[in-house]
Amino acid sequence: MAFLPITKEEMVQRGWDQADFVLVTGDAYVDHPSFGAAIISRVLEDEGFRVAVLPQPDWRCDRDFMRFGRPRLAFLVTAGNIDSMVAHYTAAKRKRSDDAYSPGNRAGKRPDRACIVYSRKCKELYPDTPVILGGLEASLRRFAHYDYWDDRVRPSILLEAKADLLTFGMGENQTRQIASKLGQGLPVSSLRDIRGVCYAVKTQDYQPGPAVECPSFERVCSSKRDYAVSCRKQQDEHDAVRGKTVIQRHGDQIVVQNPPMPPLTTQELDRVYALPYERMYHPSYEKEGGVPGIQEVEFSITHNRGCFGACNFCSIAYHQGRAVTVRSQESILAEAKRLTENHRFKGYIHDVGGPTANFRRPSCEKQKTAGLCKGKKCLAPKPCPQLQVDHSEYLEILRRLRKLPKVKRVFIRSGIRFDYLIQDKDQEFFQELVRHHVSGQLKVAPEHCSAAVLDAMGKPHIEAYLRFARRFYGITKEAGKEQYLVPYLMSSHPGSTLKDAVELALFLKREKIRPEQVQDFYPTPGTISTCMFYTGLDPYTMKEVYVAKTEKEKAMQRALLQYFNPKNQGLVIEALKKAGRLDLIGTSPGCLVRPDPKTAAALRNKKPAIKKHTVKKGKGSYPKGKKRV
Template sequence: MRMCSFCTPQDELKRAIGYKPKGIKTMSDFLPISKQDMIDRGIDQLDFICITGDAYVDHPSFGAAIISRVIEAEGFTVGVIAQPRWQGTKDFERLGKPKYAFLVTSGNVDSMVTHYTAAKRLRSDDAYSPGNQAGHRPDRAVNVYCRCLRKIFGDSVPIIIGGLEASLRRFAHYDYWDDAVRESILVDSGADLLVYGMGELQTREITRRLSEGEPIHSMTDIRGTCYLTEPRNTPIGCKECPSYAQVVQSKESYAKACKLQFLEQDPITGRALLQRHGDKMLVQNPPMRPLNQSELDKVYALPFARTYHPVYEKQGGVPAIQEVEFSIAHNRGCFGDCNFCAITLHQGRMITCRSEKSILAEARKLTQSPNFKGYIHDIGGPTANFRHPSCKNQLEHGLCRGKKCLAPTPCKNLDVDHSEYLHILQEVRQLPGVKKVFIRSGIRYDYLMEDPDDSFLRELVEHHVSGQLKVAPEHCANAALDCMGKPHVETYKQFMEKFYQTTREAGKEQYLVPYLMSSHPGCTLKEAVELALFLKIENIRPEQVQDFYPTPGTVSTCMFYTGLDPLTMKPVYVPKTAEEKAMQRALLQYFKPQNKRMVIKALRKANRPDLIGNGPHCLVRPDPSDKPRQETKNNTGGYKRTDKPQGKSGKNKRSENKSKRGTKWQQNGKTKRR
């Protein structure tokens, strides 16, 4: 599951337990987290207080850190309450009452995803918490934090919510953990205003207007925000989604609402959207424009401490910092637009990027860290090799409505150019103290294959792969790939051939590590078997397989809930039972001994017993303890058994034969009864 632009998958962070950056900063390098910090800075009352479900890590890969530093840069005082204990009021009162507002986020990841696996099992760890320990934040953290604040402070101070959890739950949404449709998080939490998307421009405008004395409820014209109002105050000229009551009752209405929400997410062409919730109307203003390059450079130049707060040192630190401490984010947005990804509804499809000067300045700063060993782990983002808009038309007209730039085939207007990104990589790896620059956030190989110039691929192979390059074909069956919004597998095969050829020419031994997903909508056991055969033919043995995780706010989650593709309204097959999910997952790792029985069961259910055997084309060998009956056809066209039990009386034989009536037998693909 890839939920946000700078999040690292949970499994890659587990190895970071106990990691401690050298040269821990002092308290004064961070924003206030206690009354004593306020006293030391001569602050009687903070202007704004940020509450986050993550531990306090003052690094630009953490959304709460960016927003709090942006507020500080506007000339306001701001404090941070990280992972408050929600069972009481003490932590929420720690910094007193802010002058203008509380800003609330669950952290970098939806709190339910942080707590539960795709199988809804409780996780035992949390890389965004001190010591990698789970349990430092509640389920549905935004709702819980807001209700605690209302209980303590009433309506005397505005509450503004943002971040991934708020952004993706801004409309009525299917909640996988409840297996039900929930109201907008703005209704559920009781907050006054919701900021969706990356949030810097919205935050600047909100803070300025609050400081000028404007009430929060009059701020109904800020792009990139949602608010609740009386139906009679609904603005004109908006597109209306089916209401909360309608999407609860009708899956078709839910799919129609989902389609509208995705079609209106372009900052140039997007229109305001409405969705009725009982006696209130939810209004989503059009998306905020992305930051331009100068603005983005300024954000990353803010005085981040770039590590976790010293208060966590005794608990072993915050392991999430390891994957990002020496990584550089150079872009935002992704026109790859995979259906299972949250980026489209959160960051958007339009690419914005930092200047080469800004990236080099950050790289030099990294080399001066006491913990730097010469390796920059990543210069990337949602997709590392996107530095430009997908085409020139979108700068004036926005991205195409209802169409994808790369899938199922690349658009004929696609503008492919790796030259600037390649130059940045070359310049960074020439910096004193830099031994190696890796690309770990992933590349779009389908975009790379459209580049007539092979320079980027050659330098990628020669300089920027740490033995393994992670890419995301996700599947090989076209039916599944179409539902995912991914290119067909022929593109991946061409890339594999080109990558390994370039690797051989460079005299290196490097490998592709494909991300694969099981049980996505549109994937039956037939497609899962097809993928298993593809892996066998290509000699790919994935160590990890991701079950599809229906997280809030994605097209794929809409498919999972409704059984419809919201963009076409055509029915989609959805694997939902635990047994079928287990079978699909086992097929992707058919080579593991512990999966053998499940693979055999799946192959039989998929009518592919020909893949059970000792031949080179087979996926698994037969199970010795599961001998199939042998049947021969008699002269009358019926069947007789050739493995009759020995040593039984005729009576017992007749009883046994009688007990076999009703058993199904297969002949020429037709089901008959004996």
């Protein structure tokens, strides 16, 4: 096994005078199946193509982009594992100082909007060479989309990047078909019949056919209602079974999205994960301190893809899809055995998971032939009556992994859908999860406690979490362990008012939960929640949704979730005053925060309001407590 070439010298050492594909990525080169660029490069290599990797090129000059010369077939461009804007900026739009996907954890190794910058540079230097976009950043921006950082609607990234083609979703099979056709000498324009791709065509050249048309770029820029309609149509057609072609006009061009590529079968997934990954960053990064992004995944195993949980704020459903597909048990065991042979392995498998760790089968039988339901969720606000819950195979995999020589512990650190887990009548998995697979803390995501906010999130109501928590701590106590739940919580999600944030603070106090970290809602392209944030409308009901947009209100909502932190006292007091909850400022056990001197004085001087209740006496009426004159 060997890393693919990242320099001209490494390419020449292989005896190549030219690469078939140059894969440009915004991440450092990490040859591990948790990195999309690694998977695509190894898939192409497995198909017999020569692939050179150009990681984090300097976009301010031409030199790096000319490192390998002109590729024989195409440039493949990705921003990396995460969106470049999310990599650079916090939810408050402050510049980050670190980047886990760069050497030495240092920020600044990739540009903002990396896909656009890289693609344009490739086109500028090699105008006749096809440029194909892929990865998360491109996938979520394939249509006109609200851009949080610019606070405006931007056109399809395909047009802004001046690329020839865009692959959306998990791109192995699209890439195989693209490479095969280009390898046969066919032009890039002949690739427009491949599922899972987007392309642009002049309006006069478009051949009309069965398609769902979204409101145009111009309309979604001028009408938030049209934007919400467009969002719903795009979400509804992102299904490999029933999804149709989707088009959106941009001036004199039409962006065409073909139906999604079917998810990989178990056999295809097994093949992908059996490829000869080095499972480490390129040795050239060692002198810079390595690439931190490998630490959590080096000894982790992905056993599934897709998520039918489909939370409104999560991009997984719109990228990987809602249909769950899985690897075989033998494939997973084979990977685990390879891990145990690694000289860095210390006996701990850090995770056996995926988008949702405990999904191992389709949500119901119907989805296999009819696709997943439009406009409905399998788990929220309540589990669908057709939901099939079964942890038996996942449990068998974990048991087999625990028995492997050299394996001391097997942990689960991916998200566990607790609402799915508590629907399982067989408690064996729950018992063994708590007894064997928790490393002191188990991260779960109730996100909020307000029913209205959870509905806007597409999450189950808080009662599901409370049932799960009671059972978790009950089993933990029976096992004689000291283990804790670490709940993920989100502030300022669309639908969340200050009163909802106060409700959440009171819930946390009652449940004795003190979160160390709180995530502000982050409006990333392509999600239903981002549509709500921008339009103030729920795209599925077209009803208005409250949105906290000022930095002050966001800060107050966030502070309420950490009301116990002395640094937040001023903001919490201000929030409680604004919410009309002065009763929660004080020193009694039911209060959230002690008053500051100014508020204490105001509360002492505040006279209790006299409520005027009118009572009847005789013929007239007069306020209670007043003498009749």
